[in-house]
Amino acid sequence: MTPDRGLVPAVEGVDLALNRNEFVSIIGPSGCGKSTLFNIIAGLLKPTSGEVALDGKEIVGRPGHVAYMMQRDLLLPWRTILDNVVLGPELAGKPMEPVRNRALALLRRFGLEGYENSYPTALSGGMRQRAALLRTIMCERSVVLLDEPFGALDALTRATMHEWLLGIQREFQQTMILITHDPDEAVYLSDRVYVATPRPMSFAGIVPITLPYDRGRDVTMTPEFADHKRQVLALLRGDKGATDALH
Amino acid sequence: MTPDRGLVPAVEGVDLALNRNEFVSIIGPSGCGKSTLFNIIAGLLKPTSGEVALDGKEIVGRPGHVAYMMQRDLLLPWRTILDNVVLGPELAGKPMEPVRNRALALLRRFGLEGYENSYPTALSGGMRQRAALLRTIMCERSVVLLDEPFGALDALTRATMHEWLLGIQREFQQTMILITHDPDEAVYLSDRVYVATPRPMSFAGIVPITLPYDRGRDVTMTPEFADHKRQVLALLRGDKGATDALH
Amino acid sequence: MNAQKTNHASFLSRLGDAALPLGIVVALLAIWEAAVHLLQIQPFVLPAPTEIFKELMISGPTVILPQLHVTMAETMAGYLAAIVVAAVLSVLILYSSAFRRGVLPLVVASQTIPIITMAPVLVIWFGYNSLPRIIITAIVAFFPLTIAAVTGLKSLEPHFIDFFRSLNATPAQIFFKLRLPVALPSIFGGLKVAATLAVIGATISEWVGASQGIGYLIAQDTALLNTTRVFASLTVLGIAGMALFGLVGLIERLSMPWIYARPTMAWLRAQRSPQSPAAAVARPRQ
Amino acid sequence: MNAQKTNHASFLSRLGDAALPLGIVVALLAIWEAAVHLLQIQPFVLPAPTEIFKELMISGPTVILPQLHVTMAETMAGYLAAIVVAAVLSVLILYSSAFRRGVLPLVVASQTIPIITMAPVLVIWFGYNSLPRIIITAIVAFFPLTIAAVTGLKSLEPHFIDFFRSLNATPAQIFFKLRLPVALPSIFGGLKVAATLAVIGATISEWVGASQGIGYLIAQDTALLNTTRVFASLTVLGIAGMALFGLVGLIERLSMPWIYARPTMAWLRAQRSPQSPAAAVARPRQ
Amino acid sequence: AELTKFRYALIAKPGIWDAAVLNGIDKKFFADEGLELELISPTSPADGLKLVATGGAELATAHSTDVIIARSKGLPVVSIGTNHQTGTTGVLVPAEAGVKDIKELEGKNVGITGIPFNKVMLEHSLKSGGADLSKVNIVTVGFTQMPLLLSQRIDALGDAISWDEPPIYNVQIKKPADDKSTYTYFTFTDYGVPRFYTFGLVGDEEALKAEPDSYKAFLRAWRKSVEWMMANQADAADGVIKQIPSISKEEAVVSLAEIARISVSPETEANGIGWQDVAVWEKQEKFMLENGLISTDVDVSKAVTNDYLK
């Protein structure tokens, strides 16, 4: 699959197959084509070749099937935080009363209480990112793409968000794909971690995570966790043999 | 020091004293006021009370004394990457020929080779951040403020950048203040780590880092490193007694 | 944080802020008055401000204002028509490349036609009522508004459109919930220009086929060498135009709270909150 | 990636893209021609396009073009003057609140004055040369440009200013290296509007105290009921206006490579590069 | 020899009514008198007066009405000669309208240019012709009456000029330019409007005193031009058309015949072309005062002189 972008094919030979209700992470060096891949899956970019299917239906170039949190927060400056957060259901024509109530409740959980009626300029970097994440979650799609949703968050807030996100994903049986730079985050959240290499992007390997389905924070202290993390790091570093060690 | 921003004082009782040629990190929860503190130090915001001094001279509200990389990359869309990167010296009226040559050399080191003449829209998130970091470094000030410069970078690129940054700082005897969410990063790079707490922002504690001045990546595997990291995390979590353990 | 700087003024210096522009106006009028007297400019060339003011007191309420009423009614009707035309055109220009390349050049060409040459045709087609005048007003006013609207509607970052597309937004939603808010500042710029053009358009339109309105009055007074009253009428027209411009500016401020509502309030409240103890930041030790 | 969509057309369909607008123009002309003949519209009301074309062939090169030359010289001089005035005014409006509140309202008021009422005064002051006409052209053209420039110069995100301030940028640097590039799209919108207004301004100005120029010719021909040649002159004027507008549009594209230069080239090159093997993405297993 | 520059403001853009001067320049009548004319085309008929009063021109063509109004406003302008011995402004109604009497304009749309004096004359004539003013729909249409008349948006021209609109009308309806059967014409002076001079030659009081010889020289050349025009109407038409090619010869010849007719009067027989009677001015001034065109009495003896024609 090669998107129309300049001379160099940006993404090539990428095969990403997901089960329903799976949580998958993509980790890879900066500029390797992760965001481009998301743009293709979201139907925003048409690949020169290749296909994207959801539930067996071809969705290449047809946006609207997935909820997509882009790398830049893209909050609308002219809308208050509350109005930004409910954008998805609003565009889908949902009745707004219950949506707003749900948003208000979640804003509290996201540490944005008191900022419902603020404009985005009044928020810190991390607060903006949380608002953008909440906006994505509020779209309620069965497939969710998250492009570095926790990049601007401190470890504590991040941990809270992780647990909350995993809870959501388990509860609503969503399929989630996460781009991250943090191997801990990838291992902790995922059922599988895809490690990408650049130019054109392809996957150096896939690390299946065999941690229990219901996992708490303490799982990060286990040797299994450390093992998985080591595998991911080895693939990232491009160690010969790391690939063979898997599958 | 209380900046003019709404009813709630954003930053209070904050005392940050730096030695020349020191590397200091600030770590703290999202929205606690770190960026606001940087805006004050950079002279962009006037605190209602308090002072900012550099080399004994008061610089409250007088910008231009420090190089400041803001949390959002703020690359100028109408300038190519090369032209963005040389903005600081250009505004300072420096002769541009050597500056551009230096920039071209550094762009290569920053993994932005081949993008000199691209506009920022053609860059990935991490590439933009690297360009913004390079632009800040190119300003050549004795004090450098970095607001989450590595947030969008993968571990590998990040490690390369860490070593490069530390090298720069050691070589040019610069004073650097870094905002980060990553305790590893904070401990690895800093002489001291300030741990901030929110509303209004204040410092829960300061962790002096006793790692050798000349440190390589392997230092992160030492027990001292783990120890420092644990201290930082304890302060972040707000553990009672963590503060007493220091100083 | 940037807007705050201008707000550091106390109430007194704010009064001073108002005094200065008033002073400029008074100074300009004084220079004009002096010039007329010193250079002995005859009143039929340029009457002195005091003369114009006297004339305003005399014929303002009885003669000029009733005519202004007529002209402003045409102005408003033509202005609203121009807004409708500009809305339709800018959407067509934005979405249809055939229109943009086939019809926009014709619209551009039409704007170089001195409208007075068209006035008789309009009268022939639409008769002796205010319709031709409203049409003239609209024709004069719609173009800058259209261009400003198109400029604004095109000015958003493509990433925002991608984001809306990813949400499966309809083209209508992308227009109303994305392009339009982004375009507002530019649209209001166009609305302001169109407001003054509507006033001038309505006035000129009364040169032809009208028997009332301030334009008719000006034409009559010009023929009768009533230069002072011509200037009095122009003054009234100028005030009306300023008022319309100001009204649009007010609506602009109210429509864009995310740009305009913020800083002043925050600043006022911050002034009243108790100051907290001082602390030093980044004080070097050596 | 958003612009690419419109570029997926092949060369053939691009030809089609050009045919459609041309078709629209031809269709409009045909409707006009038919209407004139079917509704028996008299030539002094609205001549048929074919008649206008014939007239263009006859008197275009010998009569109209020499006059156009005069008018376009005035247009360009007035346009340049308007640009200078707008540049000065917009900087004053941006930086001086006293000016903004004291003088801007007067400028607004001045825009509601039908310039033809002022023409005799200008002629008395500046004489029977092209100066009054250039002044009139500039007065007609500068205002929309000023408002567009101010709108654009104010339209940047405050964070960028903070960033420049942190670099100790001088106000001049903030203006030229930050505000100006941000304002460019808006300024070009204003320049386009001002271009058509300059053409019309120069033409109208020739109603007054001129003895050549296309406006003079139109006035003459109107009085003599030479309606067909009036329309021929208006056609030439329209083409001149379109050309000026198009020229500004071209300069716009060249001045903003970061907006315009990008997608087409990339697209063209991508078309030529060999396609790589297909692969499936996000194919659910069940 | 060195020619003296003499700035002469026409009444509007040059037209057939300027046949005498345009041909006179061509025939070097003015050069022979040592004058080099610089022609100026003002916007509105009164602008020439302002020019003269501010020193922007030596001489202007103007209606006597405008001279009286200007004097009432304190402009020191003086008429030193006149083209037309009587104004022939009036109503032109196409013959099909069947209007035989001015009274029958009741119920018709009458288009007028908006020139205040013309409106007063029209209303006066309608009243004295027995029409009920409230039943005549008078609409101001500016200088675009003819297309409106031809497209039947108006039924009559309320302030035509006998030498201008009739031939234009005839040519437009494809009749011989001099066909008088196609329209009915009611001249205002036949309905109680006092006779008035028009297309006068107007200078500034001070300038006239300072440079009497230039003005006298101008009038000598001008008289010669008018006389030549009257004697050679077809050539005069060609002379104008040479400069303004869009003028139709057919119209021009008919116009010039009528202009030649009103350029002479019993007074000019006695005193020469251009001569004016102050009594005529006085009656017009009274008429204008009565009808509110001026609000103060004007001493017309200061507004008109034949001294420079002698």
Ligand SMILES: Nc1ncnc2c1ncn2[C@@H]1O[C@H](COP(=O)(O)OP(=O)(O)OP(=O)(O)O)[C@@H](O)[C@H]1O
């Ligand atoms: N322009 C503004 N107007 C009003 N309030 C603001 C503005 N900018 C920031 N704030 C508020 O000030 C507080 C501190 O913000 P700041 O950006 O300093 O946080 P931070 O520590 O940098 O957080 P993060 O790690 O998320 O970037 C936040 O509560 C934020 O809502």
Ligand SMILES: Nc1ncnc2c1ncn2[C@@H]1O[C@H](COP(=O)(O)OP(=O)(O)OP(=O)(O)O)[C@@H](O)[C@H]1O
């Ligand atoms: N609009 C664009 N036009 C041209 N090239 C682009 C564009 N956007 C991205 N690219 C290029 O495509 C490649 C992949 O970019 P992408 O944004 O997918 O990287 P990424 O893996 O998300 O990186 P990061 O982790 O830094 O966000 C990069 O080399 C980038 O320069």
Ligand SMILES: Cc1ncc(C[n+]2csc(CCO)c2C)c(N)n1
């Ligand atoms: C009533 C009336 N007014 C003007 C004209 C046309 N015209 C003839 S001479 C001249 C110069 C100024 O009056 C103009 C414009 C007309 N035919 N009838």
Ligand SMILES: [Mg+2]
């Ligand atoms: Mg990315």
Ligand SMILES: [Mg+2]
């Ligand atoms: Mg921050």
